Amino acid sequence: MISDKDDTAIVRMVARGIIELGAVARLASFSMPYPRSAQLALDKLVATLLETPGSAPLSVPGLVDWARYRPLKDWPLSIPDDLLTGDDLLISARTGNPSQLCVEWAADRGELERNALESLRRLADDCSTADKYLRHLMFLVERPVVIEQELLKLQDRRLLRVWHRVRDLYEPVPQRYVFRDAAALCSACRFLMVPAEGMGWVCETDDCASYFPDGDVHAADQLFSLPLGLRWFVAHPGRTELALRGSLESRGAAIDHRHDHLVVTWQDDESWVLMTRDRLNPALLARSIGERAADLRADRVLVVVPGNRLVAQPDYREIFARNLPTAASTAELVGDDELIDLASARSCRP
Structure with missing residues (x-):
């Protein structure tokens, strides 16, 4: 399991600074004064890289360039492999906006x-x-x-x-x-x-x-x-969740929609909890649901992600399991298509 005895806290600071920058202007055209979080992130990054001459960005615009053109795996920081997801840019090269990955990092252990x-x-x-x-x-x-x-x-x-x-x-x-x-x-x-x-x-x-x-x-x-x-953590995965609700009800399940999960009760009173999420980074996903999943009581706790995430990243499930807190280790990761198969098999039981 990942700890913070590395430079992950710096990446979080940078992600939050980029989010705050993006809240006040386009990232391609912002100007001084810079939001305090962005300046603090730059200062922390520079201080960390003091022993790596010439490697740190020299300004907030330089930090933005790093975030847009330099994948995290190429940053001279100590970042665990589980937290590196392909060409993980914090600013989308396509939109110039904070990327989904940036939003996930900004949310890690935050508000x-x-x-x-x-x-x-x-x-x-x-x-x-x-x-x-x-x-x-x-x-x-x-x-x-x-x-x-x-x-x-x-x-x-x-x-x-x-x-x-x-x-x-x-x-x-x-x-x-x-x-x-x-x-x-x-x-x-x-x-x-x-x-x-x-x-x-x-x-x-x-x-x-x-x-x-x-x-x-x-x-x-x-x-x-x-x-x-609300757009990324409610509306984005919410469409998958509502579709799953309809599929489960058609198979005889009773659904209770809580604010961050579904409670599924079958006719013999077996209960499932479904936590529907859509994340690029499985390690950050495991950290985000770990504490909450540990408090849930059900026969099965299922973390549901779009099936295409599991196809695109074959080790997604393994990384997720490796980073779950021990108290939540019984939570199971499934794709939305796999959940439908599980529900179909469950509804066919005598």
């Missing part, structure tokens, strides 16, 4: 994911019934970005009531997504798009089904988006 899940917990507490909570959750998952004027024109009063309840979870579109007072939604996944020089609009999600999907362009002040944590 980004925790705050997103806490928002869901408060929403669940505010809803008087499980069905009402599910309607609100589906709204967030299906609409990571809202075109408010179009929504208000709808005659669906139930939908409008949901919007008024979750409205405070949304925020104006960050400036880095705005070009000439316009912003765009991806027509494939409905996440935000990034203005890309010479290429129009590019979806912020690197694994979007459509590589350069057409954008649904609107005046930027008409769009409201979920904050970064």
